[in-house]
Amino acid sequence: MAVLVVVVVVVxxxxxxxxxxxxxxxxxxxxxxxxxxxxVREPGLTMLVPVLDRMRKVNVQVVTMPVPAQEGITxxxxxxxxxxxxxxxxxxxxxxxxxxxxxxxAMLQVAQTSLRSIIGKSELDDLLSGRENLHQGLExxxxxxxxxxxxxxxxVEIKDVSLPDSMKRSMARQxxxxxxxxxxxITADGEFQAAAKLAEAAGKMAETPAAMQLxxxxxxxxVAAEKNSTLVLPFxxxxxxxxxxxxxxxxxxxxxxxxxxxxxxxxxxASADAEHS
Numbered sequence: 631m632a633v634l635v636v637v638v639v640v641v642x643x644x645x646x647x648x649x650x651x652x653x654x655x656x657x658x659x660x661x662x663x664x665x666x667x668x669x670v671r672e673p674g675l676t677m678l679v680p681v682l683d684r685m686r687k688v689n690v691q692v693v694t695m696p697v698p699a700q701e702g703i704t705x706x707x708x709x710x711x712x713x714x715x716x717x718x719x720x721x722x723x724x725x726x727x728x729x730x731x732x733x734x735x736a737m738l739q740v741a742q743t744s745l746r747s748i749i750g751k752s753e754l755d756d757l758l759s760g761r762e763n764l765h766q767g768l769e770x771x772x773x774x775x776x777x778x779x780x781x782x783x784x785x786v787e788i789k790d791v792s793l794p795d796s797m798k799r800s801m802a803r804q805x806x807x808x809x810x811x812x813x814x815x816i817t818a819d820g821e822f823q824a825a826a827k828l829a830e831a832a833g834k835m836a837e838t839p840a841a842m843q844l845x846x847x848x849x850x851x852x853v854a855a856e857k858n859s860t861l862v863l864p865f866x867x868x869x870x871x872x873x874x875x876x877x878x879x880x881x882x883x884x885x886x887x888x889x890x891x892x893x894x895x896x897x898x899x900a901s902a903d904a905e906h907s
Contacts, residue, residue: 688723702749711792725780
């Protein structure tokens with residue numbers, strides 16, 4: 631009886647040592663005597679043959695891997711330093727375990743090589759503003775080796791582009807010149823519109839001389855309000871004629887005629903005067 635109990639206990643212990651738990655974010659690859667055994671073990675409780683079986687768990691979560699900055703020369707001969715970030719996950723655990731020694735390190739090396747290659751094929755403007763096409767190009771370059779290792783590339787993104795200080799100063803001067811050009815265009819356009827409005831106003835005032843006088847009086851009032859300047863204005867002749875016409879209507883007398891200008895002496899008159907003398 632005691633021997634039977636010992637045997638049962640040994641068997642239970644032997645079975646317990648073969649029990650494994652696979653988490654939801656993991657997959658299990660079982661090796662029996664060095665060979666891959668059966669299908670990938672799904673999450674949950676799984677049984678192994680003690681001593682004969684060994685299981686390697688593979689994480690199938692999305693891995694976020696920063697790609698160190700890579701220095702290179704762009705297509706338009708500008709030295710830049712570009713870093714990126716890579717998102718990938720294992721979709722075939724057996725390939726990721728058997729076909730490559732360390733799929734994470736392998737993906738990092740391929741990402742660095744692809745990033746340097748894409749820098750040499752691109753121009754600076756593409757790195758700064760047209761990154762969507764570069765992301766797609768990087769993803770295409772990484773898909774081929776990743777598929778052989780059982781890895782799926784979710785996305786690749788360029789994170790930062792570092793420029794030399796001389797290039798930053800040149801771009802700053804270019805941006806400043808462009809802003810100054812736009813400011814001058816806007817100022818010139820405003821002056822043109824103002825001149826057009828002034829010409830239109832001058833035409834209206836030319837049709838009505840009284841409007842010109844009212845505008846002049848309004849200007850005098852605005853200048854006099856400052857009380858810090860001396861203003862000398864010629865007395866308008868039109869205003870004198872207005873007063874003369876008003877006085878003539880009140881008194882009934884004819885308005886004074888404009889002073890006549892004596893005719894200038896001609897050369898013939900000068901000769902006649904010389905003969906008489």
